[in-house]
Amino acid sequence: MSCKALLLSAIASGQGKTTVTAALARKLARDGQRVRVFKTGPDFIDPLLLAAASGSNVDVLDLWMCTEAQCHALLAEAARECDYLLIEGVMGLYDGMPSSADLARHFGVPVLAVLDCSAMVGTALAIARGLRDHGRLPWAGMLANRVASPGHADMIRACGTPELPVVGHLPRQAESLPERHLGLHLPSELPDLAARLDALADALQLDDAVLAALPVFTPPAMPLPPLAPLLAGKTIAIARDAAFAFLYAANLRTLTGMGATLAFFSPLADEAIPADADALWLPGGYPELHAATLAGNRRWQHSVQAFAASGKPLWAECGGMMALTESLTDTDGQSHAMAGVLPGSVRMGKKLAALGSQGWPTAAGELRGHTFHYSSFDTPLAPLAHCQRKDGRAGGEAVYRHGSVQASYFHAYFASNPAAAAALFLPPC
Structure with a gap:
């Protein structure tokens, strides 16, 4: 047609x-x-x-x-x-x-x-x-x-x-x-x-x-090859609500295409991470607009603290990373206690801190995506890696590892490299 x-x-x-x-x-x-x-x-x-x-x-x-x-x-x-x-x-x-x-x-x-x-x-x-x-x-x-x-x-x-x-x-x-x-x-x-x-x-x-x-x-048909079942049998818990809303539809399709079962939950509703989850994804969104609610939601905080302590894979990007820090200071200067899984604090700025397409060189090849944020992360953690700007300039986003947690301001587009995306939700070899 x-x-x-x-x-x-x-x-x-x-x-x-x-x-x-x-x-x-x-x-x-x-x-x-x-x-x-x-x-x-x-x-x-x-x-x-x-x-x-x-x-x-x-x-x-x-x-x-x-x-x-x-x-x-x-x-x-x-x-x-x-x-x-x-x-x-x-x-x-x-x-x-x-x-x-x-x-x-x-x-x-x-x-x-x-x-x-x-x-x-x-x-x-x-x-x-x-x-x-x-x-x-x-x-x-x-x-x-x-x-x-x-x-x-x-x-x-x-x-x-x-x-x-x-x-x-x-x-x-x-x-x-x-x-x-x-x-x-x-x-x-x-x-x-x-x-x-x-x-x-x-x-x-x-x-x-x-x-x-x-x-x-009338573009000619060009179906993509089927994805390898790299996540078969895995249940991935995904935060999804007004504070964690930045989800590419292609990312969800990529995960299910590799065999994963997706289980959504809402930190804003103080819901715990599903008990059968093998891995966790905290996507970006607007935690800064809901910081007071997230700070008061003890069930959510205890749940993510226990998950991180269990050693299961956890990928947090941008807003998801912000919610894992010790505190978040909003644009009014109010500080709110976050989950405390990652050492350090986040402060919202009034000017754009980073914007643009970037790629993360991984063992499975480059995982592409972008960055767009107003906040800054002050942490004693040393970066595990740095993304590379598409235009070749220095200053790509840092990627941090803390135990089984990987986090960055980088928003990954999973379909650009499904194998690299799958690795985010699997225990390291």
Whole structure:
């Protein structure tokens, strides 16, 4: 089967790509279309919001972190089961190596430029033409965001041409999707999310003829080989709630594909680690926003202390690592006692401490992923290893080992190297 495909990008971050992608996905889904959405580049929160908008799971696409073969397999599988395939770009269209433009060119997906037109009219078309011609990309048109009035929309639309069409517009929203230091709010924190998404879909104005004229997207099938059963018979406990929400869907599939049974639990609900767990994963999230609750949840703390003392494998990344330290100081200067499994303390900062794609050289090869955090970890532990930045610059994240615990600010993308990922949850040889 085949579908229509679009990659929604812009000149920079902050143009409203996620809002427009969510509005379009919601509108198409409500019209009875089968929609699959992808997010370009490392991201945890946008996929959750786009999944709520589209009604389908959302994966990330990154030609470096996910590998070309995995991107191809994900797109081919999605094209077989949907009517519209939407890809939200990252940063600006040509930002990053590889960029959203590289992905659009590689897979032949037309680009829809989302431009903030709150202070311009015809200039937006000049920008769109520059974006298209700079890389000679397949092109779908331009969508004007944050339009001030129907008259403003008419003026922008009148500037369009058959070769550079204005596909539609989204009026300026008084209230949309709220943001904070690591991105948008989690869906679980927005009880009125469905109403917000419906309002965006209602407000989005589209030229149906332009969408109908999109070329058919039919990527050839390229299934990935089956994974080795490296985790057969193993039960992996995974923290999952508003404090530990940064989970790639591909990571969960990789673990189950290697034979693992997954058992989820909530530290925020003061739940203990499942008794039959052979290994534990504490993913990233927002422990800093829930530090007081985590500090008071004795059952959770005693459970993770006992698990670490048992010698079973424990992998903690970013927020998961923060929750294992002796204390966490939030942005208000309040210190909260954490589980105390790792010596040292974490302090939240007001500026970004690290951002970017990195790889961890392991005995099983490079495990790829990324880092994105505002806090710093002060610890007497000597690093077991350091990740390497994709661009070759120094300063990759430290990886610590303390007993059977391995921890880092590094967010691992397990599908980039399943054997290296499996080793995180197995006793060392």
